[in-house]
Amino acid sequence: xxxxxLQIFSGLANGSIYAALGLALVMIYxxxxxxxxxxxxxxxxxxxxxxxxxEHGVPYWLSFFMTVGIAxxxxxxxxxxxxxxxxxxxxxxxxxxxxxxxxxxxxxxxWIFGQTVKAFNSPFPTASLVLPQYISGHxxxxxxxxxxxxxxxxxxxxxTPIGLAMRAAAQNPDSASLVGIPVSWMLALGWxxxxxxxxxxxxMMAPVVFLDPNMMGGILLYGFAAALLxxxxxxxxxxxxxxxxxxxxxILGAYVIGTELKLSVAxxxxxxxxxxxxxxxxxxxxxxxx
Amino acid sequence: MNxxxxxxxxxxxxxxxxxxxxxxxxxxVFQVNxxxxxxxxxLGLNILTGYAGQISLGHGAFYAIGAYVAAALMEHAGxxxxxxxxxxxxxxFGAGVLMGFPALRLGGHYLALATFALALAxxxxxxxxxxxxxxxxxxxxxxxxxxxxxxxxxxxxxxxxDRWLYFVTLAVALPLFWFASNLVxxxxxxxxxxxxxxxxxxxxxxxxxxxxxxxxxxxSAAYTGIAGxxxxxxxxxxxxxxxxxxxxxxxxxxxxxxxxxxxxGALFGAxxxxxxxxxxxxxxxxxxxxxxxxxxxxxxxxxxGGVMGALKKLNPGDAK
Numbered sequence: 001x002x003x004x005x006l007q008i009f010s011g012l013a014n015g016s017i018y019a020a021l022g023l024a025l026v027m028i029y030x031x032x033x034x035x036x037x038x039x040x041x042x043x044x045x046x047x048x049x050x051x052x053x054x055e056h057g058v059p060y061w062l063s064f065f066m067t068v069g070i071a072x073x074x075x076x077x078x079x080x081x082x083x084x085x086x087x088x089x090x091x092x093x094x095x096x097x098x099x100x101x102x103x104x105x106x107x108x109x110x111w112i113f114g115q116t117v118k119a120f121n122s123p124f125p126t127a128s129l130v131l132p133q134y135i136s137g138h139x140x141x142x143x144x145x146x147x148x149x150x151x152x153x154x155x156x157x158x159x160t161p162i163g164l165a166m167r168a169a170a171q172n173p174d175s176a177s178l179v180g181i182p183v184s185w186m187l188a189l190g191w192x193x194x195x196x197x198x199x200x201x202x203x204m205m206a207p208v209v210f211l212d213p214n215m216m217g218g219i220l221l222y223g224f225a226a227a228l229l230x231x232x233x234x235x236x237x238x239x240x241x242x243x244x245x246x247x248x249x250x251i252l253g254a255y256v257i258g259t260e261l262k263l264s265v266a267x268x269x270x271x272x273x274x275x276x277x278x279x280x281x282x283x284x285x286x287x288x289x290x
Numbered sequence: 291m292n293x294x295x296x297x298x299x300x301x302x303x304x305x306x307x308x309x310x311x312x313x314x315x316x317x318x319v320f321q322v323n324x325x326x327x328x329x330x331x332x333l334g335l336n337i338l339t340g341y342a343g344q345i346s347l348g349h350g351a352f353y354a355i356g357a358y359v360a361a362a363l364m365e366h367a368g369x370x371x372x373x374x375x376x377x378x379x380x381x382x383f384g385a386g387v388l389m390g391f392p393a394l395r396l397g398g399h400y401l402a403l404a405t406f407a408l409a410l411a412x413x414x415x416x417x418x419x420x421x422x423x424x425x426x427x428x429x430x431x432x433x434x435x436x437x438x439x440x441x442x443x444x445x446x447x448x449x450x451x452d453r454w455l456y457f458v459t460l461a462v463a464l465p466l467f468w469f470a471s472n473l474v475x476x477x478x479x480x481x482x483x484x485x486x487x488x489x490x491x492x493x494x495x496x497x498x499x500x501x502x503x504x505x506x507x508x509x510s511a512a513y514t515g516i517a518g519x520x521x522x523x524x525x526x527x528x529x530x531x532x533x534x535x536x537x538x539x540x541x542x543x544x545x546x547x548x549x550x551x552x553x554x555g556a557l558f559g560a561x562x563x564x565x566x567x568x569x570x571x572x573x574x575x576x577x578x579x580x581x582x583x584x585x586x587x588x589x590x591x592x593x594x595g596g597v598m599g600a601l602k603k604l605n606p607g608d609a610k
Binding site: 034035037082085086089091092093094095096097099100101102103104106107108111217218221224228261262263264266267270271274275 | 339343345347391392395396398399400402403404406407408410411414415418535536539542546550578579580582583584586587590591594
């Protein structure tokens with residue numbers, strides 16, 4: 001029983017990171033109806049920036065917030081430079097640009113920071129304050145950080161004028177621009193935010209899986225699975241989906257199939273969700289007009 | 291007149307193809323062989339992505355399956371290199387149809403995503419210990435290249451294994467290209483293109499959407515599977531890590547470079563993915579992928595038609 005609870009708690013801790021990545025994906029999807037394949041690679045790159053800052057003696061939390069800032073500006077710039085020209089192009093062109101970004105970021109991580117696996121320290125104490133037998137300090141800490149991020153994102157969208165403008169731009173771009181909302185800049189802002197959330201997820205994940213250029217490959221897949229399971233147009237769905245995927249992954253890995261097939265679990269989840277209930281658990285049904 | 295000159299061009303091309311390996315050192319021949327293999331795989335992906343408009347980021351998985359079917363059959367069942375090809379084609383056709391079913395419900399990004407998951411999962415599956423006896427686990431399988439069945443010399447240069455394989459890959463590739471080019475011009479090809487451009491109208495006009503889509507997926511996977519099997523024979527080695535998810539991406543790069551929805555563009559795409567990394571590799575180990583990515587994005591902005599699109603612009607009279 002104890003080991004079962006242990007699996008559940010560490011599943012929840014990992015799940016919070018999947019939830020954050022899933023949320024980032026949902027945000028880009030909501031505003032643009034695109035899925036950003038480069039999300040994981042961008043997060044890895046941001047994590048490398050944080051690692052470099054820490055290596056140069058910058059205090060952990062200062063480098064954390066600096067990285068978050070850099071990720072925000074970076075995401076914004078990427079949207080302006082790379083995505084804007086293909087905003088109205090066919091889906092295939094978009095996917096190819098995303099794949100191009102994925103490859104570039106992956107290569108740049110390896111090129112600039114090296115291919116060797118790096119240890120990334122956790123800012124949290126090793127022993128947890130509550131339930132120390134079930135959950136480690138880092139797991140509790142990263143759970144807290146990601147939940148905090150989710151709360152901030154929620155408050156931002158619900159109560160700030162910019163959040164309202166972003167929602168309007170996503171839901172009805174034409175009407176939004178008629179009332180004076182700069183729709184294209186709202187999309188850029190969405191990219192910036194998503195990139196920020198990705199960076200947080202990367203920094204929280206790095207102490208668990210170690211830092212190397214391919215760190216986020218599998219994790220991104222779980223983020224996708226989380227977003228799809230919850231319904232790709234529902235931010236809360238992505239969060240719940242993330243926790244479900246995290247727990248499922250750990251329990252299946254520990255008791256049913258072993259750790260070698262973890263990625264296949266994600267594959268089955270993605271294909272299964274898309275085939276059996278394409279709208280996910282909490283998504284709206286999409287009706288297309290002929 | 292036109293007829294005769296076309297014939298003449300074909301004859302010259304065929305003669306050129308015949309003598310080419312005898313003018314190149316063995317290693318270059320090996321690279322050309324791989325290029326032909328990639329051309330088949332790129333063509334397979336182009337049928338699906340370029341003509342049918344279904345984005346797949348998972349064709350590396352079919353390539354891997356084809357390679358492993360060939361390697362396992364040669365290693366454990368005593369098949370010759372040549373007889374593994376039809377088996378690989380059939381197995382990959384089946385796998386493609388299986389993947390094609392969920393693909394029916396998915397469009398655009400979702401399909402790209404689901405197939406990307408496939409590309410990431412397959413190397414892991416290949417390493418799994420339940421099938422390690424057949425796949426060789428992490429170490430993979432080392433094969434031996436088939437020897438030329440007869441002695442032959444041209445310009446004093448012997449028909450080495452790689453030179454013999456050059457003719458084998460060519461003999462496989464030519465009919466496949468011929469078939470694909472006829473396919474897309476025919477009834478099936480028109481249905482495939484109609485589904486890409488106007489799925490609802492195509493359905494209303496009597497095209498069986500699910501049937502054509504699934505079949506296209508299977509066919510595309512079969513092409514890529516044959517390429518995988520040939521690739522295993524040419525390299526004489528398979529291992530899970532050589533089928534990293536980036537194989538799928540380079541196939542997509544090949545399609546975009548050659549030109550979406552073209553047949554012969556696959557040759558340019560394959561040449562690109564075979565030779566450009568070698569050049570970029572000299573700059574840095576990580577550089578090839580950065581170059582890939584940059585070229586991929588640049589092409590989408592400046593030449594969405596790829597090489598074939600650019601050629602067409604230069605020579606608008608040639609209706610091909």
